[in-house]
Amino acid sequence: MTRSTTRARVGPLAAGTSRAPALAVDALLDDPATGIIVCCGSGGVGKTTTAAALGLRAAERGRHVVVLTIDPARRLAQSMGIAQLDNTPRPVSGVEGDGSLDAMMLDMKRTFDEVVESQATPEKAAQILSNPFYIALSSSFAGTQEYMAMEKLGQLHADAQRDGGYDLIVVDTPPSRSALDFLDAPERLSSFLDGRFIRLLLAPAKGPAKLMTAGVGLVTGAMTKVIGAQVLRDMQTFVAAFDTLFGGFRQRAQKTFELLQADKTAFLVVAAPEPDALREAAYFVERLSEDRMPLAGMIVNRASPAPWGTLSADEAMAASARLAAERPESVAAGLLRLHADRARLVERETALRERFAAAHPSVPTAVVPALAGDVHDLGGLRQVGTLLADG
Amino acid sequence: MATLSAMPVPDFPRAKLHVVTGKGGTGKTTVAASLALALASRGQDVLLCEVEGRQGIARLFDVEPLPYEERRIAVGLEAGDRHPGTVYGLHIDPESALLEYLAMYYKLGRAGRALDRFGVIEFATTLAPGVRDVLLTGKVFEAAKEGRRGRGSRQYDAVVLDAPPTGRIARFLGVNSELAGLARMGPIKSQADAVMRLFRSPRTAIHLVTVLEEMPVQETIDGIAELREAGLPVGGVVVNLTRPRDLADADLAAALDGTIDQAAVAADLKAAGLRVGRSLVSGLLTEAHDHAVRRALEDSQRALVSGLDVPTYELPRLAGGADLGGLYEFAALLRVQGLA
Numbered sequence: 001m002t003r004s005t006t007r008a009r010v011g012p013l014a015a016g017t018s019r020a021p022a023l024a025v026d027a028l029l030d031d032p033a034t035g036i037i038v039c040c041g042s043g044g045v046g047k048t049t050t051a052a053a054l055g056l057r058a059a060e061r062g063r064h065v066v067v068l069t070i071d072p073a074r075r076l077a078q079s080m081g082i083a084q085l086d087n088t089p090r091p092v093s094g095v096e097g098d099g100s101l102d103a104m105m106l107d108m109k110r111t112f113d114e115v116v117e118s119q120a121t122p123e124k125a126a127q128i129l130s131n132p133f134y135i136a137l138s139s140s141f142a143g144t145q146e147y148m149a150m151e152k153l154g155q156l157h158a159d160a161q162r163d164g165g166y167d168l169i170v171v172d173t174p175p176s177r178s179a180l181d182f183l184d185a186p187e188r189l190s191s192f193l194d195g196r197f198i199r200l201l202l203a204p205a206k207g208p209a210k211l212m213t214a215g216v217g218l219v220t221g222a223m224t225k226v227i228g229a230q231v232l233r234d235m236q237t238f239v240a241a242f243d244t245l246f247g248g249f250r251q252r253a254q255k256t257f258e259l260l261q262a263d264k265t266a267f268l269v270v271a272a273p274e275p276d277a278l279r280e281a282a283y284f285v286e287r288l289s290e291d292r293m294p295l296a297g298m299i300v301n302r303a304s305p306a307p308w309g310t311l312s313a314d315e316a317m318a319a320s321a322r323l324a325a326e327r328p329e330s331v332a333a334g335l336l337r338l339h340a341d342r343a344r345l346v347e348r349e350t351a352l353r354e355r356f357a358a359a360h361p362s363v364p365t366a367v368v369p370a371l372a373g374d375v376h377d378l379g380g381l382r383q384v385g386t387l388l389a390d391g
Numbered sequence: 392m393a394t395l396s397a398m399p400v401p402d403f404p405r406a407k408l409h410v411v412t413g414k415g416g417t418g419k420t421t422v423a424a425s426l427a428l429a430l431a432s433r434g435q436d437v438l439l440c441e442v443e444g445r446q447g448i449a450r451l452f453d454v455e456p457l458p459y460e461e462r463r464i465a466v467g468l469e470a471g472d473r474h475p476g477t478v479y480g481l482h483i484d485p486e487s488a489l490l491e492y493l494a495m496y497y498k499l500g501r502a503g504r505a506l507d508r509f510g511v512i513e514f515a516t517t518l519a520p521g522v523r524d525v526l527l528t529g530k531v532f533e534a535a536k537e538g539r540r541g542r543g544s545r546q547y548d549a550v551v552l553d554a555p556p557t558g559r560i561a562r563f564l565g566v567n568s569e570l571a572g573l574a575r576m577g578p579i580k581s582q583a584d585a586v587m588r589l590f591r592s593p594r595t596a597i598h599l600v601t602v603l604e605e606m607p608v609q610e611t612i613d614g615i616a617e618l619r620e621a622g623l624p625v626g627g628v629v630v631n632l633t634r635p636r637d638l639a640d641a642d643l644a645a646a647l648d649g650t651i652d653q654a655a656v657a658a659d660l661k662a663a664g665l666r667v668g669r670s671l672v673s674g675l676l677t678e679a680h681d682h683a684v685r686r687a688l689e690d691s692q693r694a695l696v697s698g699l700d701v702p703t704y705e706l707p708r709l710a711g712g713a714d715l716g717g718l719y720e721f722a723a724l725l726r727v728q729g730l731a
Contacts, residue, residue, distance in 0.1 A: 042415055042416075043414065043415025043416065043556055043558075044414050044415030044416025044417065044556075044607075045415070045416060071558065073605075073606045073609065074609065075605075136569055200509060216509075218501065218502045218505040219502065219505050219506055219509045219511060221502060222497075222499050222502035222503065222505065222506055223506075223511070225497060225499070225502075226493070226497060226499075226579070231579070272416060274416065275450075275712070276416075276445075276447070277416065305681065307674075307678065308670070308671075308674030308675070308677060308678060309670055309671055309674045311665070311671065315665075319660070319663040319664060319665050320663070322663045322664060323659055323660075323662065323663040326662065326663075327659055327662065330655075330656075330659040331638070331639075331642045331645075331651060331652075331655075331656060331659075332655075332656045332659035332660050332663070332675075333659075333663075334637040334638040334639070334642060334679075335637075335638075335656065335675040335676070335678070335679050336660075336663075336675070337635065337637040338635070338637050338638070338675075338678055338679060338682050339674075339675055339678055340710075341635050341637070341710050342678060344710035344711060345710050348710070348711060348712060372681075372684050372685055372688060373605065373688055374604060374605035374606055376605075
């Protein structure tokens with residue numbers, strides 16, 4: 001909820017609300033047991049800015065932080081010095097205090113290539129990297145970003161464990177079609193690997209005719225008819241070449257999944273006071289608890305600023321109508337309409353948040369008022385950090 | 392509201408397929424639905440498709456969740472002697488699209504069921520990256536093409552697609568050109584080529600929805616460049632959720648400078664029957680200042696949008712949110728401005 005020290009909450013906003021407990025952002029950031037913070041939520045709610053602001057605030061409170069962003073706005077990326085894609089964390093300059101902040105932007109193709117190169121012999125790696133299916137898979141297809149974000153998180157964490165460089169990793173999640181793609185990535189990878197279909201594709205490459213049952217013959221026949229023998233062969237070559245890598249992928253995906261479930265991880269669901277964003281947030285909250293992932297709370301960004309005083313929207317509109325009739329040139333009529341508009345917006349947003357809180361009463365929540373402009377420097381991130389902590 | 396006879400000639404008369412994209416949170420589903428209603432108000436029968444599994448159309452029109460089946464969801468505005476067209480809704484999911492595609496183009500019979508049993512359908516639609524987009528765009532193509540075949544197929548005057556967000560749109564619509572590259576021959580290749588021909592022709596118009604804030608506007612600029620580079624036809628930019636314009640320009644400037652006459656405002660408020668304390672006047676003026684700051688930021692972004700060399704359209708933010716009545720209001724606004 002938006003708190004204010006100068007004026008009291010008034011009118012319908014104060015009456016019988018089901019308020020969510022406040023999210024103690026600083027306590028979360030300061031707790032040395034918090035090792036990973038994952039910001040998730042639907043697109044357009046300010047996930048990236050929130051992740052960057054949390055990272056900066058934690059660093060300035062003494063933590064050694066790395067922020068993994070997926071797709072930051074260009075000017076924000078530039079101001080953090082991560083606009084160039086070299087897929088490794090770079091120190092952010094201008095951070096105050098004893099802590100440190102590194103940041104990086106995920107390059108999914110490069111992450112994928114690096115995994116292949118580190119896991120396969122040079123000849124095999126070259127064979128995979130040039131396969132048309134691999135190129136399409138690693139560079140342009142939806143879903144890969146989620147796999148690679150998980151992969152990179154696992155890498156960063158393993159590095160941090162080894163050299164003790166970072167004590168907090170803040171992760172932004174990809175703007176997926178469904179926010180849940182991120183959580184599902186490891187599971188999907190495993191079921192991909194265990195799937196009958198993969199074994200079927202591998203069957204001819206592995207030779208033994210015992211797998212070639214009538215069913216398999218039917219399926220390969222149907223697939224040849226639909227996608228053509230050449231495509232099927234390309235796919236088989238790709239899967240066969242990739243076969244040896246699969247074990248490693250699965251193992252690491254499983255490890256990352258366990259990492260996300262661990263107590264040191266904190267999920268923050270980011271939302272905006274809009275029906276769609278809150279519905280997605282509710283879905284996310286439920287999914288996290290189903291998967292026993294540690295949910296720390298929800299952040300509602302872009303809240304409209306509360307109106308002044310006790311004048312209700314209806315009173316303001318009525319007065320405005322009277323004025324417009326009697327004194328058509330009066331600026332006061334316009335002022336009253338603006339006030340009514342603002343009061344109605346806030347009423348609506350508050351009602352939406354209360355409905356969410358009624359259904360999910362135990363989710364601690366911070367509300368961050370909408371800023372007038374965009375954030376594209378450390379000063380702006382610092383301001384968002386303060387608002388988060390006050391929220 | 393303008394009358395029918397006063398409606399301008401639409402800006403995209405040749406477009407059969409209207410693709411509506413936009414950054415998350417800009418209201419692209421609302422705009423897609425309003426555009427469909429606007430086209431129906433011109434007497435066209437319209438199919439409104441969604442592909443992201445969110446059931447946003449059903450929620451907006453307040454109907455049951457849509458199945459994989461073209462359902463009548465609304466009629467256009469009755470206007471003059473013209474009979475309004477009908478808006479149908481379709482929720483495209485990749486599994487149904489794949490099964491339908493296989494049934495339509497291949498006589499697989501028992502082999503088709505074997506595909507399902509062996510997890511091929513599941514693999515193709517959930518695990519194999521990219522295939523989803525191929526299936527989704529394939530179905531949109533099928534609905535929009537001339538001379539549809541199949542049982543009870545309806546021929547539409549226009550198809551409106553509530554598409555994936557701006558960041559993914561060029562890749563989404565271009566997925567078939569990649570596919571055509573992977574499959575070097577055969578039915579997949581020719582289907583993929585046909586889809587790309589429609590998407591790249593003037594029969595398609597890709598509209599981008601934005602709000603007047605930096606990041607969405609930048610994404611719109613980038614999206615237009617990306618679409619053009621991919622040879623995909625950019626339609627218009629719909630600026631959504633604009634702030635109310637309750638203050639005249641001079642008053643807005645005064646609000647920004649803090650030079651509005653407080654005594655006059657206090658007197659007017661009193662005349663309107665309000666109990667006027669000092670905090671009411673200063674509160675209203677603070678709100679007005681805040682509003683003026685944001686309006687100025689909007690104007691700077693509006694200037695960027697109008698420099699884009701594409702037609703632009705504006706829809707206001709409704710304080711209560713966009714409900715069904717709001718959609719009709721928006722539809723009328725889009726018609727007056729010439730998008731439909």
